[in-house]
Amino acid sequence: MPIERPRCLRELSVWLAGSDELAASLRTVCEVNVLHPADWHERLQDAHASFLLVEGNNAAEARWETELDRLLEACEGAGIPRLLWFTSSPTGPRLLARCGRFDQVLAAERWQVPELEAAKAAEPTTLWPATALPIDGAAGDRSDPVVWLGGWSRDWPADWQERLASVLRGASQRGLRIVPVADLDGLPGDLQECVDTGEPRDPRAAMRRAKVVIGADPVVGSSTFVPAVVFDAAACGAAVLTPHDFVTIHEMAVGKVAEGTWRNMVPIVHDGEITVEELDRLLDDEQYRIEVVGHMGRIVANNHTYAHRVATLASAARYSVVYDAVEPVAV
Amino acid sequence: MESPPTTTPKIQHLIETRFSLRTSRNPLTREWLDYRLGLLRKYTLPSVAAQTVSSFTWLLFCDESTDSEVLEQLHSEERRLSTFEVALTSGTSGPLDVVRSMVKPETDVLITTRLDSDDAIAARYVELIQTYAAPFHQSGHVRLLVNCPRGYRLDTREGPRLYRDWMPNSPFHSLFERPRQSEPETVLAAAHEGLRKRYADRQRLETLRTGHTGGHSRMHQHYPTHQDESMPAWLIVVHEGNMVNRIPPTAHEQAVGAQPTGITLGA
Numbered sequence: 386m387p388i389e390r391p392r393c394l395r396e397l398s399v400w401l402a403g404s405d406e407l408a409a410s411l412r413t414v415c416e417v418n419v420l421h422p423a424d425w426h427e428r429l430q431d432a433h434a435s436f437l438l439v440e441g442n443n444a445a446e447a448r449w450e451t452e453l454d455r456l457l458e459a460c461e462g463a464g465i466p467r468l469l470w471f472t473s474s475p476t477g478p479r480l481l482a483r484c485g486r487f488d489q490v491l492a493a494e495r496w497q498v499p500e501l502e503a504a505k506a507a508e509p510t511t512l513w514p515a516t517a518l519p520i521d522g523a524a525g526d527r528s529d530p531v532v533w534l535g536g537w538s539r540d541w542p543a544d545w546q547e548r549l550a551s552v553l554r555g556a557s558q559r560g561l562r563i564v565p566v567a568d569l570d571g572l573p574g575d576l577q578e579c580v581d582t583g584e585p586r587d588p589r590a591a592m593r594r595a596k597v598v599i600g601a602d603p604v605v606g607s608s609t610f611v612p613a614v615v616f617d618a619a620a621c622g623a624a625v626l627t628p629h630d631f632v633t634i635h636e637m638a639v640g641k642v643a644e645g646t647w648r649n650m651v652p653i654v655h656d657g658e659i660t661v662e663e664l665d666r667l668l669d670d671e672q673y674r675i676e677v678v679g680h681m682g683r684i685v686a687n688n689h690t691y692a693h694r695v696a697t698l699a700s701a702a703r704y705s706v707v708y709d710a711v712e713p714v715a716v
Numbered sequence: 717m718e719s720p721p722t723t724t725p726k727i728q729h730l731i732e733t734r735f736s737l738r739t740s741r742n743p744l745t746r747e748w749l750d751y752r753l754g755l756l757r758k759y760t761l762p763s764v765a766a767q768t769v770s771s772f773t774w775l776l777f778c779d780e781s782t783d784s785e786v787l788e789q790l791h792s793e794e795r796r797l798s799t800f801e802v803a804l805t806s807g808t809s810g811p812l813d814v815v816r817s818m819v820k821p822e823t824d825v826l827i828t829t830r831l832d833s834d835d836a837i838a839a840r841y842v843e844l845i846q847t848y849a850a851p852f853h854q855s856g857h858v859r860l861l862v863n864c865p866r867g868y869r870l871d872t873r874e875g876p877r878l879y880r881d882w883m884p885n886s887p888f889h890s891l892f893e894r895p896r897q898s899e900p901e902t903v904l905a906a907a908h909e910g911l912r913k914r915y916a917d918r919q920r921l922e923t924l925r926t927g928h929t930g931g932h933s934r935m936h937q938h939y940p941t942h943q944d945e946s947m948p949a950w951l952i953v954v955h956e957g958n959m960v961n962r963i964p965p966t967a968h969e970q971a972v973g974a975q976p977t978g979i980t981l982g983a
Contacts, residue, residue, distance in 0.1 A: 489945070499968045510865070697944070697945050700944040700945050703946055705944075706851050708855075710855055
């Protein structure tokens with residue numbers, strides 16, 4: 386299993402212990418060899434790896450409970466860098482207990498880092514989710530005013546449920562459609578009428594038909610979480626509002642809307658009143674919405690695709706590679 | 717699998733630091749200059765002197781009206797550190813003019829790195845940044861911004877207190893360019909523009925803040941950006957003279973007595 390230093394993303398070969406969704410996203414950029422607990426050691430015989438990536442979420446934690454230590458041991462013996470990326474929140478106890486066995490631990494949520502540091506993780510840091518979708522959505526000619534790719538959990542903290550429900554009630558005043566992509570058990574009764582009960586919709590198609598997408602994660606109920614849907618929606622040409630607070634971190638998406646006037650391109654909304662206000666601005670001023678969408682498309686193209694994330698993961702494994710240039714997004 | 721061509725580009729790496737550029741009609745006071753010189757000597761100079769490679773030039777921009785005794789002290793540091801160069805600016809020759817005049821015609825990849833005169837970089841910082849020259853050269857990018865999100869904040873006001881921080885838009889950006897294809901913009905592009913106007917108008921600015929409109933905090937909106945997570949790469953010194961000196965919520969405090977890993981500071 387020779388380890389060759391990759392010179393570009395195409396030369397990266399990743400061993401992944403993680404979800405099919407993450408594998409599909411990574412494959413848009415580099416070679417991915419998905420490992421399974423039952424036969425991982427056989428797969429390693431004839432494949433080389435630039436690094437091992439373990440996805441930190443509940444599913445991975447449960448599936449790899451018995452085999453993970455042996456996998457990490459094998460990689461350590463072969464000199465293969467081991468990375469752990471918590472793509473969900475909160476962190477699971479079994480993976481948290483093994484943090485110290487990885488060369489670097491990354492978390493989608495910045496506020497997990499002190500917890501990782503306390504768990505003896507080496508070099509814990511932050512890695513946001515990204516979009517694997519092409520950035521090709523035109524802002525105009527859309528049939529749905531506002532869409533949420535929804536999911537609900539009774540286990541979410543009460544204050545998060547309250548915040549999200551208030552935001553969705555505000556959005557319902559401007560024609561909200563909830564497209565189920567996860568379990569909606571527990572969704573407040575008055576919001577049930579917004580649920581799209583027709584044929585199952587492809588999430589991407591739903592975002593491409595929406596003028597505005599509510600950027601709330603359908604699974605993680607945390608105000609500080611960074612939901613991938615924000616980047617997916619922007620890639621699909623929808624404007625985004627979010628009840629998650631991450632956007633303020635170092636001006637992720639502040640844009641100039643007029644001389645001397647700067648606005649957050651992804652407004653943070655905590656209640657129905659502000660949601661209505663922001664939706665009015667986006668839905669009643671077509672030109673403004675088109676400008677916002679163009680601006681966000683450029684930010685995502687420059688910063689938030691899986692090519693960006695894979696290049697950063699490679700840096701965590703001590704490889705210096707950059708992603709290829711993409712066509713600039715017209716604004 | 718098709719591999720990129722193997723080429724070794726000719727690199728030129730300039731670190732740009734604004735030290736005593738005028739912000740008003742009046743020259744900077746000696747008291748202010750001495751305070752900033754103390755910070756430069758304690759934090760910035762030792763960290764640059766400790767770099768593991770010497771294939772770069774550190775430009776310290778000073779207005780020609782800067783107090784002559786202060787300039788002499790800077791020139792004495794220049795004699796001690798071969799990578800250090802005091803660059804005088806004037807109303808007719810601003811920092812951007814200085815940088816552009818230094819770019820060699822044979823340079824394939826120009827790297828300009830932003831460094832404030834009261835901050836510090838890790839000893840391996842320049843070496844790390846330069847490892848991206850070949851991948852950039854082989855890519856299709858006209859320009860590429862490289863940022864190291866991880867670093868430290870050192871609050872010197874009480875304690876000192878050390879924090880770990882993470883900044884996707886840090887004030888330590890490095891901009892990679894192809895000067896043979898297009899005129900360099902350099903990492904201080906936005907600041908250059910502001911300074912050019914200021915020199916032209918000699919107008920008083922209310923504030924001169926890092927992160928001002930179009931500054932480092934928004935560079936990622938204009939350039940393709942790569943984030944390198946391989947090490948904590950920088951240290952921001954929080955002191956009474958900062959324009960922005962709050963500890964952000966992304967920072968978390970380290971144990972009492974903890975030292976920033978890989979960064980050399982003065983006594």
